[in-house]
Amino acid sequence: LEDGGCYVSWFDNQGGGYDVYIQRLDAQGNTMWQPNGIMIADRNYSSVMDFDLDLDPAGNAIVVFRQNMIGGDGVVVSSISLDGKIQWNSIVQNPGSFVASPVITATNMHIVVGWICDEDSKFQQLDWDGMQSWQEPLVITDSNGGSLQVADIHPSLDGGVIASFVQYTTFWGTKLLYAQRIDTQGNTVWPELTQVMLNNSLQIGA
Numbered sequence: 390l391e392d393g394g395c396y397v398s399w400f401d402n403q404g405g406g407y408d409v410y411i412q413r414l415d416a417q418g419n420t421m422w423q424p425n426g427i428m429i430a431d432r433n434y435s436s437v438m439d440f441d442l443d444l445d446p447a448g449n450a451i452v453v454f455r456q457n458m459i460g461g462d463g464v465v466v467s468s469i470s471l472d473g474k475i476q477w478n479s480i481v482q483n484p485g486s487f488v489a490s491p492v493i494t495a496t497n498m499h500i501v502v503g504w505i506c507d508e509d510s511k512f513q514q515l516d517w518d519g520m521q522s523w524q525e526p527l528v529i530t531d532s533n534g535g536s537l538q539v540a541d542i543h544p545s546l547d548g549g550v551i552a553s554f555v556q557y558t559t560f561w562g563t564k565l566l567y568a569q570r571i572d573t574q575g576n577t578v579w580p581e582l583t584q585v586m587l588n589n590s591l592q593i594g595a
Contacts, residue, residue: 392416396450396469398429398442406433409440409454411469422473429467429475433457439490445500445517449476453493453502460484464491464504468519477519481526482506492541498548498573503539510539510554512571523575531556532581537567548573554582555591564591 390396393416400407403425412426420426429452440454450469455462461484468476481502482488491504499522500515509530514522531537535558545551549572557564566586570578 390444390448390471394421396442396444397426398440398450398452399426400437400440401425401428406431407435407437408432409452409467411442411450411452413450413471413473427469427473427475429469430454430456430465439492441491441493443493443495443500445495446497447471447517451493451495451500453481453491453504455488455491456480458484461486462488464488464502466493466500466502466515466519468517479515479519479521481513481515481521482511490538490540492539492552494542494544494550496544496548496550501542501550501571503542503552505538508536510537510552512539512542512552512575514573514575522573527571527575527577529554529569529577529582533558535559537582540566545570549578553585556582561593564593565589566591 398411401410409430410426413421442452453466456465463484464482466479486506489505493502503512511526513526538555540553542552551570554567567582
């Protein structure tokens with residue numbers, strides 16, 4: 390944050406279910422909100438997967454996470470203000486598919502979120518009020534018929550983003566690292582996925 394402080398977010402199992410919490414610290418490390426932080430999401434899980442946090446230009450925290458819903462797991466983005474108020478929640482993925490490990494970034498224009506959905510990766514762009522910009526999420530698949538799982542996302546040129554992916558055809562097989570640039574209209578920019586890592590393999594597992 391501009392004042393030297395920061396946000397810290399975590400899964401808290403004190404009430405069961407690995408709920409999503411957040412706390413704001415000042416530049417001296419003092420907590421700014423209520424003790425034990427603020428609950429963003431009341432969940433019901435017995436284990437955890439990754440989630441992600443970033444800041445919008447106004448200094449609000451934006452957090453993306455899996456949320457158990459009727460019919461399965463969905464993906465939700467929440468905005469939390471500097472004074473610890475949840476400003477909005479936006480469901481970017483309804484239940485019905487396998488979802489995992491969402492990632493998020495804020496550009497100078499929008500919020501972009503990505504998540505694993507079955508064997509593919511999906512992306513959606515939101516404005517500062519949580520309204521989704523694209524009529525349908527962008528879906529990026531593996532042209533080789535394997536799994537393409539988004540791993541990270543960061544701002545790029547002209548308000549777009551660059552995402553990295555783990556690609557594999559079998560769980561025990563070679564796992565490669567790819568990248569793609571996405572513009573503000575929800576289109577991929579590069580003619581094909583760029584293979585970042587050659588003749589090597591990432592670790593087995595998530």
